Amino acid sequence: MANIKTIGVLTSGGDAPGMNAAIRAIVRTASAEGIRVLGVRKGYNGLMHGDMVELGARNVSDILQKGGTVLQTARCLEFKEKEGVQRGIDVARKFGLDGLVVIGGDGSFRGGRDLSNMGFPTICIPGTIDNDISCTEYCIGFDTALNTAQESVDKLRDTSGSHERCSVVEVMGHGAGYIALYVSISCGGEVCLIPEKPFDYEKDVLNPILDGKKRGKQHDIVVVSEGVCNSLELAQKIEKDTGIESRATILGHVQRGGSPTLRDRLVASQMGYEAVKAMIAGRSNRVVVMQNGIIKDIDITEGLNMPKVVDEEMIQLAKILAL
Numbered sequence: 458m459a460n461i462k463t464i465g466v467l468t469s470g471g472d473a474p475g476m477n478a479a480i481r482a483i484v485r486t487a488s489a490e491g492i493r494v495l496g497v498r499k500g501y502n503g504l505m506h507g508d509m510v511e512l513g514a515r516n517v518s519d520i521l522q523k524g525g526t527v528l529q530t531a532r533c534l535e536f537k538e539k540e541g542v543q544r545g546i547d548v549a550r551k552f553g554l555d556g557l558v559v560i561g562g563d564g565s566f567r568g569g570r571d572l573s574n575m576g577f578p579t580i581c582i583p584g585t586i587d588n589d590i591s592c593t594e595y596c597i598g599f600d601t602a603l604n605t606a607q608e609s610v611d612k613l614r615d616t617s618g619s620h621e622r623c624s625v626v627e628v629m630g631h632g633a634g635y636i637a638l639y640v641s642i643s644c645g646g647e648v649c650l651i652p653e654k655p656f657d658y659e660k661d662v663l664n665p666i667l668d669g670k671k672r673g674k675q676h677d678i679v680v681v682s683e684g685v686c687n688s689l690e691l692a693q694k695i696e697k698d699t700g701i702e703s704r705a706t707i708l709g710h711v712q713r714g715g716s717p718t719l720r721d722r723l724v725a726s727q728m729g730y731e732a733v734k735a736m737i738a739g740r741s742n743r744v745v746v747m748q749n750g751i752i753k754d755i756d757i758t759e760g761l762n763m764p765k766v767v768d769e770e771m772i773q774l775a776k777i778l779a780l
């Protein structure tokens with residue numbers, strides 16, 4: 458058991474729905490154990506500059522259902538340097554922090570690992586809509602982003618059906634195709650393009666659309682993960698090559714907002730609780746993960762080194778169901 462009296466919590470990188478539920482769980486679990494919590498505002502930037510606010514159990518009332526992060530967030534280049542991390546540690550100690558919980562993506566985890574390696578106990582919680590952290594099956598925010606995208610694609614399906622059009626929909630993902638793949642399967646995409654599988658325009662886009670038309674399809678949904686290609690140009694090319702009127706929609710940051718779904722609130726609550734328990738038990742340099750449906754903590758360096766694998770069966774499923 459570690460002698461922890463005060464801990465800090467910060468959110469870093471892109472915000473994700475459910476981050477507030479995690480903050481709440483951390484504060485309340487800590488309060489129940491007699492541990493004081495300081496909320497660090499604006500990510501590692503706030504840590505370096507001592508931008509902190511006292512968080513008691515009542516300060517986190519009514520945030521569970523809110524999107525975004527009440528602590529705000531930032532991407533901090535300075536924290537990639539050793540001097541930045543040392544400054545963060547010095548400020549954290551000045552404020553009496555005995556440990557820190559970081560909620561964010563794998564970029565934020567590197568900051569957490571560096572803090573731990575330089576002697577400051579840190580535990581990370583995966584929070585990113587991209588769900589692209591290899592050591593965990595689930596990242597806070599993924600489910601809400603999926604549901605937001607699903608709602609939009611369903612609406613696009615209505616209008617593309619009415620006009621017999623092809624609708625190219627670009628979703629977020631940051632180099633990972635999880636949002637695109639899950640949305641395509643769940644919203645009936647004819648084509649799904651993800652960064653993990655380089656595509657051939659004729660084989661993977663043009664032919665499936667033309668073949669689908671022969672089988673009686675009257676309109677198409679093409680789901681594209683951001684960065685794979687230019688969606689606007691793709692829509693124009695499809696229109697030119699197939700004669701099917703096409704439109705492109707980029708969903709963008711709307712996927713990052715909104716009230717978290719039950720799944721995100723629940724997992725965020727479990728992960729926040731787990732992080733504080735691990736800290737009290739004296740474990741640091743850890744990341745809280747979901748593996749085989751169980752929430753636990755593992756070594757952060759180990760976690761960061763795990764290879765990212767895309768589920769081939771899911772890719773197959775998306776193709777088969779497009780029949």
Ligand code: F6P
Nearest residue numbers: 471562585586587629630631713
């Ligand atoms: O990591 C979350 C994410 O929304 C990615 O899907 C996207 O590539 C990126 O952040 C957008 O970043 P920004 O908010 O800086 O535009």
